[in-house]
Amino acid sequence: MLTMLSSFARFARIAAIAVVAVFAAADMAEARAGRGGSFGSRGMRTFSAPPVTNTAPRPAQPIERSMTQPGQVTPGITAPRPGATAQAAPQRRFGTGFLAGLLGAGLLGALFGAGFFGGLGGLGSIFGLLMQLALIGGLVWLAMSFFRRREQPAFAGAGAGQAQGAARSSLPGLGSLGGGLGGLAGGMAAGGAPATEEVVLSAADFDAFEQALYDVQKAFSDEDIAALRRLTTPEMVSFLSEDLAENAKAGVVNRLSDTKLLQGDLAEAWREGDDEYATVAMRFSLIDYKVDRASGALVEGSTSEPVEATELWTFRRSRGGPWLLSAIQQA
Known part of the structure; x- marks a missing residue:
């Protein structure tokens, strides 16, 4: 016994x-672009947690590196009520x-x-x-x-049919914008986020977000600073350039390829003055490895086995201009 x-x-x-x-x-x-950290700016919501989504069901990591200071208010925008928090x-x-x-x-x-x-x-x-x-x-x-x-996934997965009209998103996993915005409204009410104006996005916007995922990873892998300047805000260019400089100092090159979006959905979208912001959760896979800068020998990672990551990417556009990546947060 x-x-x-x-x-x-x-x-x-x-x-x-x-x-x-x-x-x-x-x-x-x-993810290797940004070394898996949380950095950048989300306007007035930089230090407020984005609402959770089906793709990122846990609270995002707080932003660790940002040029935005706590309590900083964009000109022309009403400051949040005293006591409002990002809980x-x-x-x-x-x-x-x-x-x-x-x-x-x-x-x-x-x-x-x-x-x-x-x-x-x-x-x-x-x-x-x-x-x-x-x-x-x-x-x-x-x-x-x-x-x-x-x-x-509550919405269509990767490989689903293309969205129909502006009421659908072409970003795999996003499904109808109505479903995504429903989660946005609940998150804002519970999270105590600043009282900014909501923004309705179109299928073309989500096409731009998905393309940015591929383009930013490729530009980082190619160490193409000029491309990063076209795709991201000056703040993000600065942080990503620092990471590339550290790789160069260590004598390695971080290669990223075969990026595939597996699932994605909208966390929130809002307007601050002339700027519009959108935070989307994306789960993706990619080939991620490092090679010696001189010899090309493999130093870290695998050249054939993909890894997965879930991140929240925030985009900003000014006065109808192109969407630029302004923040990355780990889910």
């Missing part, structure tokens, strides 16, 4: 470690909070030999152990079911 109980206890610990590893692995992928609605924090509670309440306890009710020493019976296993199994099942539902 003791041998059986010991086997059950070991199984619970192994299951706990496996669950922790699964969720940790989901955060490993990073996400409680339901948006459910995934993170649920995992934290899952790990804190039971899984970490199982790792150290004490479960939800203090382990075998607490109850001294098979009933206590079975209750631990049942609760751990139930919580793991709930967690996996929740994330499977969140990961299922």
Whole structure:
């Protein structure tokens, strides 16, 4: 009997470690343009979290590098109300909070030999152990079911038919703009974002966002500063140029190729004076590796195995001009 109980206890610990590893692995992928960081400016919303979306169901990482200062107000724009914050609605924090509670309440306890009710020493019976296993199994099942539902695209996936008219987006995964803007309205109300004017986007806008994904990655891979100036804001050119300079100093070249958009949707779109902003979530894959600048020998990554990343890209345009990439945030 003791041998059986010991086997059950070991199984619970192994299951706990496996669950922790699964969720940790989901955060490993990073895009190389910008070194997987969060940087740039989103106007008045630079330090406000974009609403979560089907493509990026978790809150985005805060912007770490920006020329915009906290509290800076664009001329002609009404400042946000005192006390307005970028806190996400409680339901948006459910995934993170649920995992934290899952790990804190039971899984970490199982790792150290004490479960939800203090382990075998607490109850001294098979009933206590079975209750631990049942609760751990139930919580793991709930967690996996929740994330499977969140990961299922609510809109057309990559390879779906082209959108029809201005009411549809041609960005794979975006589906109808009505669905995307519905999420935008809810996110703004709950997030306490500045009271700026909403913007309705067309299919052509989403075509531009998708093309920018490919063009920016290629320009970064080619170390083409002139192309980056055409595609991004001066601030983003500065940050990306710094990354390229660091690669040159290290004697390597970061090669990016075969970029493919897998899923995308709109987080929010708004106007500040003469400028319009749009933040879109994009999950994409690409070949990402580094080679020695002199010899061309592979230094890091794979020349054949793609990696995936999920990022939120913010674009800005002034007075009807072209959309320029103004910020990247990790999901």
